[in-house]
Amino acid sequence: MKKIWIGLALGAILGILDGSTAWFEPAEREFGKMMGIIGGSVFKGVLTGLAAGLFARKVHSEMKGLFFGLVISSVLSWGAAYMIWTNEGKNYFVNLLLPGAIVGAIVGYATQKLPKQQQA
Amino acid sequence: MSYLNDKALDRLRVVCDTPDLAGTRYELIALLGRGGMGAVFQVHDGQLDRDVALKVLDDLPAAFAVDEARLLARLEHPGIVPVHDSGVLSDGRVYFVMKLVRGSRLDAWARSATLAELLRAFEKICDAVAFAHNQQIVHRDLKPSNVMVGEFGEVLTLDWGVAQMDSVGASVAAGTPRYMAPEQIRGEADARSDVYSLGAMLKDVLPPTAPAPLRSVCSKAMALEPALRYATALDFRADLTRFLDHERVAAHPENLYEKSVRLASNHRVLLGLVLAYLVMRTVLILWKLR
Numbered sequence: 001m002k003k004i005w006i007g008l009a010l011g012a013i014l015g016i017l018d019g020s021t022a023w024f025e026p027a028e029r030e031f032g033k034m035m036g037i038i039g040g041s042v043f044k045g046v047l048t049g050l051a052a053g054l055f056a057r058k059v060h061s062e063m064k065g066l067f068f069g070l071v072i073s074s075v076l077s078w079g080a081a082y083m084i085w086t087n088e089g090k091n092y093f094v095n096l097l098l099p100g101a102i103v104g105a106i107v108g109y110a111t112q113k114l115p116k117q118q119q120a
Numbered sequence: 121m122s123y124l125n126d127k128a129l130d131r132l133r134v135v136c137d138t139p140d141l142a143g144t145r146y147e148l149i150a151l152l153g154r155g156g157m158g159a160v161f162q163v164h165d166g167q168l169d170r171d172v173a174l175k176v177l178d179d180l181p182a183a184f185a186v187d188e189a190r191l192l193a194r195l196e197h198p199g200i201v202p203v204h205d206s207g208v209l210s211d212g213r214v215y216f217v218m219k220l221v222r223g224s225r226l227d228a229w230a231r232s233a234t235l236a237e238l239l240r241a242f243e244k245i246c247d248a249v250a251f252a253h254n255q256q257i258v259h260r261d262l263k264p265s266n267v268m269v270g271e272f273g274e275v276l277t278l279d280w281g282v283a284q285m286d287s288v289g290a291s292v293a294a295g296t297p298r299y300m301a302p303e304q305i306r307g308e309a310d311a312r313s314d315v316y317s318l319g320a321m322l323k324d325v326l327p328p329t330a331p332a333p334l335r336s337v338c339s340k341a342m343a344l345e346p347a348l349r350y351a352t353a354l355d356f357r358a359d360l361t362r363f364l365d366h367e368r369v370a371a372h373p374e375n376l377y378e379k380s381v382r383l384a385s386n387h388r389v390l391l392g393l394v395l396a397y398l399v400m401r402t403v404l405i406l407w408k409l410r
Contacts, residue, residue: 024405062389095404102397109389 004053007111011049014103015042021099040080048073048104052111062112069108074101139176140210146174146217158213162220165204172204173220175279176213189216192280194255199248201268201278221276227264230325239334239360241267242322244275246357249318252280253311253353260309262317263299264325299324302344312346315356319349333363336372 019041022028028037051072056065077100081093124132137159141148146163149171153160158177165172189206196202205217223229226245230238245267252259259266259280266279301316303309319341326334337359343349350356359369366386368374374382384391 021401021405025408027408066389066393095408099397099401099404102393102400106390106393106397109393113390 002115003056003111004050006114007049007051007053007056007107008046009049010107010110010114011045011047011052012042013045014107015045018045018099018103044073044076044080044100045103045107047076048107049111052104052108055108056111060112062109065112066105066109069111070101070105073104073107076104077101137176139174139213139215141174143210144207146172163217165217171220173201173218175216175218176209177215178213191257192216195252195257195280197248197251199244199275199277200252200280201276203280218278219276221268221270221278223268223270223274223276225265226267226269226275226321227325229269230264235327235330236364238325239364241269241275242318242360243357245277245321246318246353246360248275248277249314250353250357253314258309258311259314259317260304261296261299262314262321263296264321267321301346303346310346311352312349315341315349315353316343316346318353318356331363332378333369333372333374337363337369340371 016038019034019038022034022037028034048069052065052069055068059065059068074097077096078093080100081091081096084090084092084096137151137154138148139161141163145167146165149162149164151159152162152173158175160173160175162171163174164170189203192203192206201218201221203216203218206215208214226241229241233241245262249259249262257280259277261279262277266277268276268278270276297305299317299320301309301313304313304316319338322334323338323342326338337356340359341349341356350359355370359371362369366382368379368382
């Protein structure tokens with residue numbers, strides 16, 4: 001259960017940080033837009049964290065965790081970019097997919113690594 | 121009057137050293153080596169049909185043979201060469217029969233080993249020595265030539281011939297000066313004297329480019345004052361394990377730079393991912409702002 005909570009917390013925190021980087025783009029700086037971006041990013045991060053936590057309970061490998069997080073987050077980011085593209089006609093594939101994949105990799109890896117194993 | 125030449129003297133020495141195994145179940149095969157305490161031979165055990173090592177002790181009085189054999193027989197540990205048998209030769213010299221270890225001496229093996237492999241081997245040596253200390257037995261002659269690394273990576277500590285009960289203490293200085301603690305030279309060996317020897321051994325086999333924390337571990341183990349050394353062989357081992365796990369070793373007060381390097385090394389994958397993210401995000405923001 002600990003792994004799942006760690007995954008969820010990491011996903012949420014990194015989701016907030018990742019979404020907040022939209023502030024650096026003047027076109028997205030409006031409060032409502034920012035909340036939408038951060039909310040979506042947190043949702044994506046939490047889902048990735050949950051999946052990474054469940055994966056970490058079954059598989060104990062930092063590298064496998066990293067790739068699992070990367071794949072899950074890439075799929076979710078692609079889904080989010082596809083929805084924006086379909087609904088608003090804006091292309092966010094590169095902007096969402098590349099950083100999102102790395103955030104997922106961080107969540108997957110860190111969920112495997114944390115908490116530090118105590119030596120017997 | 122004629123004198124014996126060197127060759128003849130050497131031949132005479134070999135003949136004198138060669139044990140007369142008549143009356144035992146062992147058949148001499150070859151001389152494996154000679155040390156300060158005696159010589160070790162490869163012999164064949166006719167009864168069990170296997171080759172074993174037979175050590176003949178030069179100066180140990182036969183009266184002590186039984187006590188010594190019993191003492192060594194207590195050391196049943198995967199890292200300690202087991203004693204199978206003991207007895208007294210027709211010339212009065214005491215012998216011990218032990219497992220024949222096939223492999224390399226620690227110092228020879230260390231030349232081709234990586235630092236991590238070397239430290240893992242030392243962890244095993246510490247385990248064996250700590251076990252002996254737990255049995256109240258002090259080795260008193262730990263040195264690289266008394267540790268063998270087997271063909272399958274097993275690490276065996278041998279030559280417990282000068283080992284002694286801790287409670288008895290050492291009345292005479294025994295061991296190899298280069299690896300002996302100062303108090304051992306004065307004839308006052310205890311478990312911390314073995315810790316000193318472990319430190320001296322590690323210092324001896326470490327490459328010249330060994331990191332500073334490892335040199336500090338050796339220095340702490342080799343402190344002239346026993347109270348300033350690691351209290352036990354397991355404490356010494358714990359610091360080696362901490363080094364291998366990229367943790368701070370107790371013997372080394374690290375500065376900010378060393379701490380940063382250690383933490384970066386410990387979390388290099390995470391650090392790489394975070395850097396990749398920052399670079400990626402910065403490039404994307406700049407690309408949008410162009």
